[in-house]
Amino acid sequence: MKRLLAGLACVATLASGCGLATAGGYVPDAELAGPLEDVEGLDGASIAIGSKNFSESILLGKIALILLKAAGAEVTDLTNIPGSASSRQAQLQGEIAAMWEYTGTGWITYLGHEKPIKDEREQYEAVAEEDLEQNSLVWLPPAPMNNTYGFAVTQAGKEKYGIEKLSQIGEVPVRERTFCVESEFANRPDGLEGMLRTYGVPRGKADGVPGDNIQLYQTGAVYDALASGECTFGEVFTTDGRIVSLDLEVLADDKQYFPNYNVSLVVRDEVLEEHPQVEELVAPVTEELTNEVLLRLNARIDVEGLEPADVAEEWLREEGFIS
Structure with a gap:
């Protein structure tokens, strides 16, 4: 956790050369409801959530931020980081505690493998095992959605x-x-x-x-x-x-060329050890993140022009996760 706090200090002093630039915005207030109503133990926890700078990534980051804040955590919004390389480095250095990531990106771009694994579950298990071993990053169970x-x-x-x-x-x-x-x-x-x-x-x-x-x-x-x-x-x-x-x-990818890009909340190991409730908090939400759901929510941002935080809050309320 000391590394996490040190990273946050680095973010706050960008001019000194830490290099992480972000424009996170606001995090709506809410109370946990439905299947999340009994999640406890995050009062006083300090957790920074990051994302890349495209709509879906920001939306997912806001979902995590709203849930953690509703559970009592003190959250730092570091969504909207420019580029995969910057966001990944920020997590490796402890500047952010958790962010949503895609299995294909982790396997090919971050871990350097040339060939994807065609089976979704096997791809997730492979990237989760290797990233934990090499970088102490925990990939929580993935969503059904596959943004390939x-x-x-x-x-x-x-x-x-x-x-x-x-x-x-x-x-x-x-x-x-x-x-x-x-x-x-x-x-x-x-x-x-x-x-x-x-x-x-x-x-x-x-x-x-x-x-x-x-x-x-x-x-x-x-x-x-x-x-x-x-x-x-x-x-x-x-x-x-x-x-x-x-x-x-x-068009159908009938030769299955493109890798699987199922999304998973990736959490620094020491953060999850100290706050295991994070997994309990996001698990039922992750299960509802299908392609159909993300198509609709992304359209509200990219087509209707709504703010990702507002779209995230509205969906969480509709699904009964917050009140």
Whole structure:
């Protein structure tokens, strides 16, 4: 816990060179209810929660913050950290006690494995075992939701090409075989190049996907580019609310190329040892985090423009976890 407090002091003095920048915002007040009503023992606990700087991660961070605060903990909101590398380093250094993380990210990006494990449960168990052993981080049981990468087409594109799965990409004429992707995805080991190779349309090949067919966009801009016809295929996250609002069709990953990205609350081991109630607090909430739930909640943020904290609070109240 001393390392955690030292990390919080580091966060409070960013100008001294600690390097963690965040804009967390507020945490609503609430009381625990329903299956969480009898959770006790967190009064006076000091717990910092972090997240990355995209809507779903911030939303999940707010859910954890609201629950912990309602249970009596003194919470520090360090959500909205720019980038995976910064947030991961902050947790490794003890600046944050817990944050939601994705099994695929942990296995490939953080632990350095090249090949994902196709079975969801086996992937979770492998990353949980290795991260605990190497970094003293505990991965609590994962949610059903799987926010993995995918590729989508518009309804017009689906009708024009008769396409429903990624193995049909090769049936689209080469000059119309165009892709809108984020720059990170274009270069990461589990990204575009491996996907195209797996589905028989290698990048840079005249009969595959020529380099000029690939357009790079900033995070989030892919959806509008796809919807407006800038490309035939757009990289998406499978729980992004804009899939619903823009009426996009996610193509089936019929060769199971993309890793599993089930989300789990990852807690520093010494924090969980001192406050085991954290697991009891988040377990029933985690079980309700399905793809359908996250699609709806993410849409409220990205499409309707609501604040993640408000969306988190409203959902927790609807589900009877707080009052």
